[in-house]
Amino acid sequence: MQLFYLSGISLPDLFATGNTLTEMPGEESVHISRVLRMKPGDELKVTDGKGAIALATVENPDMKGCTIRLRELSVKERRPFSLHIAVAPTKNIARFEWFLEKATEFGIDRITPVFCDHSERQKLRTDRLEKIVIAAMKQSFNCFLPVISEPVEFDKLMETGTDHGNRFIAWVDEKPRPHLKDACKRGTDTLILIGPEGDFSKREITLALSRGFRPVSLGSNTLRTETAALASCFIVNLLNEPG
């Protein structure tokens, strides 16, 4: 059964009001009625992107605003840690979009695009990125929608983004550093910095270290920006797997 996204609401709140008849947003309505040609009574699942999924049935498959009846509600608890990756958008945006899709499949709470000294890309439209994480969330039946923060300058992030228990920065370096899998503590809010194709500048690295970011390695191979970002996302998720 397909999963749809109800933006800007809380499913538990809707159920609390008792009014379980609701209207799907425009794009989803078109998808339900025109693409899938769903009929009244057909079943679907909807999520609010905040951990709740509801089983629902189509009431009126209107392309302009498909109404559905919410039935069973199931709420998933948020993970006991949050993962925030601040990464420089790649020159080829498809690589960054690919990272967003995969990170959403694996599990991530916040992505902050960062513009660095060596960033070739200094502009980014986040509306298209939103669509990608929503599609990935629905496709992977993950009911938590990652937040894509507004892009920030590296120095600005250094002033604000330092409220995490685990703060790490990874860059390409010969010097041996602890592997993220050993340095990162299970069940702790984590922020990881990944640099652009040209990597972080010495100035940025010094600034980050002075802000309490710890240098980590992601393994022996040289990884592209988007691969390094995904690797760090994957490592933190794996660390927090039960068992």
Added chain:
Amino acid sequence: MQLFYLSGISLPDLFATGNTLTEMPGEESVHISRVLRMKPGDELKVTDGKGAIALATVENPDMKGCTIRLRELSVKERRPFSLHIAVAPTKNIARFEWFLEKATEFGIDRITPVFCDHSERQKLRTDRLEKIVIAAMKQSFNCFLPVISEPVEFDKLMETGTDHGNRFIAWVDEKPRPHLKDACKRGTDTLILIGPEGDFSKREITLALSRGFRPVSLGSNTLRTETAALASCFIVNLLNEPG
């Protein structure tokens, strides 16, 4: 310094003969002379894709066959385990190519495209895939070129591909299964089966289990075919990281 690929030779053998003057293949010659406009005496690195990297200098930057002089040889030992992933090529081939690039960056020894009962794609050209792993190997300064086996039918693979210490199959299932990170033994040759978008058929799963493949989980989220393949590649590499 850029890394180039010398196919079909062994750098240690070349050094053994004492004849260190060699010619680069066509595409690499064009890249050296026309794209990078390298001049005699310019330095570059070459790998044979078998673990050896040589520092070299351009002798004659000829587009039709650039000759280089091999200087220092450094040989990297093969890892104490081999990783073989047999995966159904995705309907959208870009997703499969993306997996090849990332798996090469992380480290993989062999990829076997498998055609399954539910595969929408039943044809595959491997020449283009070769180019992708070569580019990824050079880009990540990894000196081992993964082998892309000829595509096989699932049942054929079951007759041949069972000579691995660790044999696993991952599919989407509600039943709890051990996580690959716990089931896979460090330092052991490993083969992992990943199914198509429609997943493995019950028949294929039964056949694999009868051949000694163990069912594993890759985590709680539903992953796309290419994401599951990359996740398993990543988990085995992480397991084998020192420390």
